[in-house]
Amino acid sequence: xxxxxxxxxxxxxxxxxxxxxxxxxxxxxxxxxxxxxxxxxxxxxxxxxxxxxxxxxxxxxxxxxxxxxxxxxxxxxxxxxxxxxxxxxxxxxxxxxxxxxxxxxxxxxxxxxxxxxxxxxxxxxxxxxxxxxxxxxxxxxxxxxxxxxxxxxxxxxxxxxxxxxxxxxxxxxxxxxxxxxxxxxxxxxxxxxxxxxxxxxxxxxxxxxxxxxxxxxxxxxxxxxxxxxxxxxxxxxxxxxxxxxxxxxxxxxxxxxxxxxxxxxxxxxxxxxxxxxxxxxxxxxxxxxxxxxxxxxxxxxxxxxxxxxxxxxxxxxxxxxxxxxxxxxxxxxxxxxxxxxxxxxxxxxxxxxxxxxxxxxxxxxxxxxxxxxxxxxxxxxxxxxxxxxxxxxxxxxxxxxxxxxxxxxxxxxxxxxxxxxxxxxxxxxxxxxxxxxxxxxxxxxxxxxxxxxxxxxxxxxxxxxxxxxxxxxxxxxxxxxxxxxxxxxxxxxxxxxxxxxx
Numbered sequence: 217x218x219x220x221x222x223x224x225x226x227x228x229x230x231x232x233x234x235x236x237x238x239x240x241x242x243x244x245x246x247x248x249x250x251x252x253x254x255x256x257x258x259x260x261x262x263x264x265x266x267x268x269x270x271x272x273x274x275x276x277x278x279x280x281x282x283x284x285x286x287x288x289x290x291x292x293x294x295x296x297x298x299x300x301x302x303x304x305x306x307x308x309x310x311x312x313x314x315x316x317x318x319x320x321x322x323x324x325x326x327x328x329x330x331x332x333x334x335x336x337x338x339x340x341x342x343x344x345x346x347x348x349x350x351x352x353x354x355x356x357x358x359x360x361x362x363x364x365x366x367x368x369x370x371x372x373x374x375x376x377x378x379x380x381x382x383x384x385x386x387x388x389x390x391x392x393x394x395x396x397x398x399x400x401x402x403x404x405x406x407x408x409x410x411x412x413x414x415x416x417x418x419x420x421x422x423x424x425x426x427x428x429x430x431x432x433x434x435x436x437x438x439x440x441x442x443x444x445x446x447x448x449x450x451x452x453x454x455x456x457x458x459x460x461x462x463x464x465x466x467x468x469x470x471x472x473x474x475x476x477x478x479x480x481x482x483x484x485x486x487x488x489x490x491x492x493x494x495x496x497x498x499x500x501x502x503x504x505x506x507x508x509x510x511x512x513x514x515x516x517x518x519x520x521x522x523x524x525x526x527x528x529x530x531x532x533x534x535x536x537x538x539x540x541x542x543x544x545x546x547x548x549x550x551x552x553x554x555x556x557x558x559x560x561x562x563x564x565x566x567x568x569x570x571x572x573x574x575x576x577x578x579x580x581x582x583x584x585x586x587x588x589x590x591x592x593x594x595x596x597x598x599x600x601x602x603x604x605x606x607x608x609x610x611x612x613x614x615x616x617x618x619x620x621x622x623x624x625x626x627x628x629x630x631x632x633x634x635x636x637x638x639x640x641x642x643x644x645x646x647x648x649x650x651x652x653x654x655x656x657x658x659x660x661x662x663x664x665x666x667x668x669x670x671x672x673x674x675x676x677x678x679x680x681x682x683x684x685x686x687x688x689x690x691x692x693x694x695x696x697x698x699x700x701x702x703x704x705x706x707x708x709x710x711x712x713x714x715x716x717x718x
Contacts, residue, residue: 219265220274220287222258223297223336226251231329240322245312248325252305255332259298266291268691269698271705273342286403288342288706292542292692296339296469299549303461304332306670310557311454313663314564321365328458331357338466342706344395344402347470348388351434355381358463361455362447370450377447380440384433391426398423404478405706408699411480424479424486431474435467437527438497441520445504448519449512453560456512460519461553465545468526472545475530476538476696491531495625498524502632506639511559511569514636515552518595521629522548528626529610532617538693540609543686547602547678551591554671558588561664562644565654571643575652578645584665585645587672592637594675597630602678605686 230251237244265272266289276285289297308328311320334353341347362374396402398419399410411420433440448459475487501521508514522544529541561584562577563569578585594601599608607630614623678685695701 218274219258219262220272220289220340221276223255223262223301223340224287224333226255226258227329227332227336231326231333234329235323235326240320240325244325248308248329249305249312251329252301252308255301255336256298256305259294259301262289262294263291263298266294267688269695269701271695271702273706273709275709284343284403285346286342286405286706287340288404288702289340290692290695290702291688292469292472292696293339295546295688295692296465297336299546300332300335300339300462302674303549303553303671304328304458306667307454307457307461307553307557310457310560310664310667311452313660313667314452314454314560323364324361324455327357327361327364328455331361331458331463335462335466338470342404344404344407345392348385348392351388352385354463354466355385358459361459362451365452366450373446373450376443380433380443384430387426387433388430391423391430394423394426403706404473405703407478409703409707411478412699412703420480421483421486424474424483425489427474427479428471428486428490431467431470432493433467434464435471435527436464436497436520436523437467438493438500438520438524441497441500441523444520445508445513445516448516449510453556453563456560457553457556460516460556461549464519464523465549468523468530468541468545471527472530472538472541472696475533476693477699477702481533481697481699487531487533491528491619491622494524494527494531495622496524497521498528498629499625499632500524502629502636505636506632509571511563511571511640511644512556514640515555515559518633518636519552521633522552522595525607525610525626525629528622529606529613531622532613532619534613534617535690535693535697536609536616537613538696539686539690540606540613542692542696543609543689544603544606546685546689547594547606547675550671550675550678551594551603554668554675555588555591555595557664557668557671558584558591559640561661561668562588564658564661564664565656566644566652567655571640573652574644575647575649576654579648580654580656581661581665584661585641587665587668588645589641590672591675592641593634594679596634596637598634600679600682602675602682602685605679605682609686 272289274287337350436444504517505514526541566574594603597603597607
């Protein structure tokens with residue numbers, strides 16, 4: 217069965233087609249939209265194929281497991297593939313509405329597809345070196361997208377992003393070398409098998425810490441987050457929704473995968489450090505959001521805050537804690553992306569996203585206000601919306617683990633989030649300042665609002681259907697923590713195909 221390769225091949229083929237298509241045109245946009253819809257359909261098929269507890273494995277070539285490329289899809293990665301394709305589809309259609317094809321940059325569409333190929337390879341790979349390849353695909357594409365349509369001022373803010381991530385890439389390749397010298401393989405199943413068999417020592421903890429550092433850079437973990445709040449707001453709104461909603465969550469996913477499936481589960485000191493840094497990350501992100509005077513800046517700091525909350529739940533290293541992290545991760549993909557798009561629509565109406573120059577939207581475009589209110593309250597964790605259930609699971613998992621300080625911190629971060637969301641609401645929708653004009657004559661805002669509503673409906677479904685989604689999240693977390701089941705599935709496949717070294 218070759219389905220695990222489809223999420224990677226589809227965006228790669230689309231990128232090449234659109235790259236050599238020539239000048240932008242409507243046909244090119246239709247091809248892109250169809251490809252993204254197909255990618256979403258493939259994701260849904262993978263979810264149905266992996267639920268509950270099934271693991272799909274594909275070995276590329278008859279190479280030994282220590283050398284070959286292995287793609288592995290379980291329920292966790294299948295849901296991530298699906299939600300990523302959905303967010304990309306909504307953001308891309310939003311971008312088509314925002315800018316006419318005649319003035320759009322010809323490289324934006326192929327670069328987005330190359331970025332998606334790297335993201336989906338991250339979710340599907342079963343090998344550490346190919347994870348490095350996926351990271352490089354993402355980083356090169358993101359470097360290009362960050363500067364493609366930027367002016368001199370914006371490019372200056374892109375430099376920290378490039379510098380920090382290049383440093384992270386250098387650490388990653390060093391980490392791959394250390395892992396191979398220690399375990400004799402870079403295959404996730406092979407590493408997990410070795411960790412189940414070997415005795416614990418300080419070297420394993422050191423290598424695990426190095427990998428956590430690399431993945432923490434990608435996720436934006438404190439103090440490795442400083443590049444994010446200034447770099448992301450320079451992006452066009454559709455790209456910002458994709459970067460802010462998906463790209464940083466890749467780092468969180470890889471940390472969940474590494475700590476749950478690949479590395480030993482008894483690295484108590486490492487998990488304690490992760491919990492402490494995650495709490496600081498969440499608090500710093502929440503305070504930073506309050507200090508920013510414009511929508512993109514506030515929401516960019518909230519990326520940092522939410523990443524901290526997810527990793528705080530991961531640090532408990534219990535099935536419920538991991539399920540809570542997964543629930544918040546899935547909710548955040550939809551909510552965070554939609555908030556950026558709603559902010560972009562509000563900026564189109566007010567011709568600015570500076571809160572001091574905005575206002576009057578509630579009386580003129582109430583549906584946009586309703587969408588923002590639902591998503592903002594969900595991000596803050598107000599019941600019965602989707603954000604509440606993940607945070608409720610964090611509190612339960614933390615109390616069961618005896619981590620009362622981390623639980624109190626997570627509640628405090630929710631209060632900070634609510635405060636900053638109210639700040640946006642009052643300035644943008646409720647206030648009626650003199651001299652602020654709402655340009656409702658621009659027809660684009662109606663179609664943009666309709667597109668964003670898709671993600672709002674998904675988020676609302678997660679909240680109102682919390683029992684079903686939490687059941688899927690618990691099943692996904694159980695699969696991530698089942699090292700023996702993961703190893704057995706990969707080894708059985710490689711044994712059947714002759715890919716295991718005798």
